[in-house]
Amino acid sequence: MTKQILKVEHLDKAYQNQSVLHDINFSINKGEVITLLGPSGSGKSTLIRTLNGLENYQAGKIFFEGQEVVPTEKNWQKLRQKIGMVFQSYDLFPNLTVLDNILLGPTKVQKRNKEELLPEVVDLLKRVDLEEYQNVYPRQLSGGQKQRTAIVRALMLHPEFMLFDEVTASLDPEMVRGVLDIIKNLANQNDMTMIIVTHEMNFAKQIADRVLFLQDGSILEDTNGQDFFDHPQTDRAQKFLKSMD
Numbered sequence: 001m002t003k004q005i006l007k008v009e010h011l012d013k014a015y016q017n018q019s020v021l022h023d024i025n026f027s028i029n030k031g032e033v034i035t036l037l038g039p040s041g042s043g044k045s046t047l048i049r050t051l052n053g054l055e056n057y058q059a060g061k062i063f064f065e066g067q068e069v070v071p072t073e074k075n076w077q078k079l080r081q082k083i084g085m086v087f088q089s090y091d092l093f094p095n096l097t098v099l100d101n102i103l104l105g106p107t108k109v110q111k112r113n114k115e116e117l118l119p120e121v122v123d124l125l126k127r128v129d130l131e132e133y134q135n136v137y138p139r140q141l142s143g144g145q146k147q148r149t150a151i152v153r154a155l156m157l158h159p160e161f162m163l164f165d166e167v168t169a170s171l172d173p174e175m176v177r178g179v180l181d182i183i184k185n186l187a188n189q190n191d192m193t194m195i196i197v198t199h200e201m202n203f204a205k206q207i208a209d210r211v212l213f214l215q216d217g218s219i220l221e222d223t224n225g226q227d228f229f230d231h232p233q234t235d236r237a238q239k240f241l242k243s244m245d
């Protein structure tokens, strides 16, 4: 049985008077990996942020595991324990070490204790090659290392669903691969459900079960990954892929 993680119905979102997302409809099943593609300004970040309760919306419904989300801050706070998100900017706390950045959520939000958490942190840090950096502050890390720390921090909450918004966009080219490899491993090993916004087309091609192609706030295509990259249906998507070559 496939389990539906998220469903979005007729979602409309505006900033002040500017309409940014129009009638968004899609769903994602457990273990599925969607890449959300589209030109700059098409609404990708806004959509991702809306799915995590970081933006309000004017119309439509969001269902998480079959249940309609009543969009109060309290409900979203609870849901964010199941929905991990990593952004383009690393947003680590500069005054906390790598270890304390990672432990903050599970100890404060989930009230788990540090000793119980340590073996898991160490294991995750090993997996992203950061074992030696536990007691280092963010300013002493490269961009790639910061981003890997942010991923570990999100994973510590055991999310069922991960959102990645251009996590490699501000990295030096030589750092990109390491971060993308970690996301690929997650997708393969853990049966993790993910929506990934990326400009790395080769990576998108390798990882996407499905592609949502967004243009001017509307989903123009919702197709399986292979079909999208082999023969995009709309002129807009064809042009977009050409421009990314």
Ligand code: ADP
Residues within 6 Å of the ligand: 015, 020, 038, 039, 040, 041, 042, 043, 044, 045, 046, 047
């Ligand atoms: P993308 O991530 O695809 O580049 P965004 O979701 O960032 O697109 O932006 C979609 C549109 O919404 C753009 O026109 C952008 O200018 C606008 N927008 C984004 N964030 C805000 C905001 N906080 N306030 C007002 N307008 C915004």
Ligand code: MG
Residues within 6 Å of the ligand: 044, 045, 046, 166
């Ligand atoms: Mg964006």
